[in-house]
Amino acid sequence: GENVEQHPSTLSVQxxxxxxxxxxxxxxxxxxxxxxxxxxxxxxxxxxxxxxNVGEKKDQRIAVTLNKTAKHFSLHITETQPEDSAVYxxxxxxxxxxxxxxxxxxxxxxxxxVHP
Amino acid sequence: xxEVTQTPxxxxxxxxxxKSLKCEQHMGHRAMYWYKQKAKKPPELMFxxxxxxxxxxxxxxxxxxxxxxxxxxxxLHLHALQPEDSALYxxxxSADRExxxxxxYFGPGTRLTVT
Numbered sequence: 526g527e528n529v530e531q532h533p534s535t536l537s538v539q540x541x542x543x544x545x546x547x548x549x550x551x552x553x554x555x556x557x558x559x560x561x562x563x564x565x566x567x568x569x570x571x572x573x574x575x576x577x578n579v580g581e582k583k584d585q586r587i588a589v590t591l592n593k594t595a596k597h598f599s600l601h602i603t604e605t606q607p608e609d610s611a612v613y614x615x616x617x618x619x620x621x622x623x624x625x626x627x628x629x630x631x632x633x634x635x636x637x638x639v640h641p
Numbered sequence: 642x643x644e645v646t647q648t649p650x651x652x653x654x655x656x657x658x659x660k661s662l663k664c665e666q667h668m669g670h671r672a673m674y675w676y677k678q679k680a681k682k683p684p685e686l687m688f689x690x691x692x693x694x695x696x697x698x699x700x701x702x703x704x705x706x707x708x709x710x711x712x713x714x715x716x717l718h719l720h721a722l723q724p725e726d727s728a729l730y731x732x733x734x735s736a737d738r739e740x741x742x743x744x745x746y747f748g749p750g751t752r753l754t755v756t
Contacts, residue, residue: 557743559743559744559745561747567749568731568747568748568749568750569684569731569747570747571744571745571746574743574744576743612681614683614684618743620738621696621738623696624672624691624692624696625671625672625691625692625736625737625738625739625740625742626672626674626689626690626691626696626697626735626738627672627735627738627742627743627745628686628689628697629686629745631683631684632683633682633683634681634682634683
C-alpha cells in the first residue's frame with residue numbers, strides 16, 4: 526500500500542523567511558496530492574493541492590511542486606507570517622478500484638513555527 | 642459552501658455508555674468519511690461511505706458502528722469504548738472522484754473523552 530514520508534517534523538523560521546516542507550510517496554499510481562493546515566484545536570484545512578498532470582501550482586504565498594519521477598512533492602510558503610504557524614500535513618491518493626471516494630494517506634506532519 | 646458540521650463538539654462518556662456522533666454536509670457530496678486523530682498525529686481513516694454504502698472499514702473494532710441514513714448525514718455509534726479511544730473524531734466529505742471530485746473537506750470534529 527501507499528506510504529507517505531514527510532520532513533522535517535518541526536520547522537522554525539523568522540517572519541518573512543520562506544519555509545519548505547517535503548514529502549515522498551511510494552505508490553506510483555497516486556495522482557492527487559493535497560496539503561492541509563491544522564491550527565491547534567481546529568479542523569484540518571485544505572490549503573492547496575496538485576494533481577499528477579501538472580508540476581507546479583501557486584496560490585498567493587503558497588506553492589506546491591510535484592516530481593512524479595522521483596515521487597516527491599513539496600510545499601513552499603514565502604514571506605511567512607506568524608499566522609502561518611500550524612501543523613501541516615501532506616497526503617497522497619491513488620484512484621480507488623471501485624467507487625467515487627478518495628482514500629488519503631497522510632504524512633506524519635510538520636509543526637511550523639513562525640517567529641516575529 | 643464548503644462546510645461540514647459535526648455534533649457534539651465535546652463528549653465525555655463512561656466505558657458502559659452508548660453515544661452517537663453526527664456529521665452533516667449539504668454540498669451534494671456522495672462520499673463521507675470518519676477519521677480518528679490522536680494528539681500530534683495525522684488523521685487516521687476509520688470508515689468510508691460512497692453513495693450511502695460502506696466502502697472501507699479499516700479494521701475498526703466493533704464498538705464503533707457507522708451509519709449513513711442518507712446522502713447528507715453520517716453517524717458514528719459508540720458503545721463500550723475504552724480510554725484509549727479518547728481522541729478527536731473528524732468527519733469529511735468529497736464529491737464523486739469519478740467525475741472529477743478530489744478535494745476532501747473536514748468538519749470541526751468531536752473531542753471525545755472516555756472515562
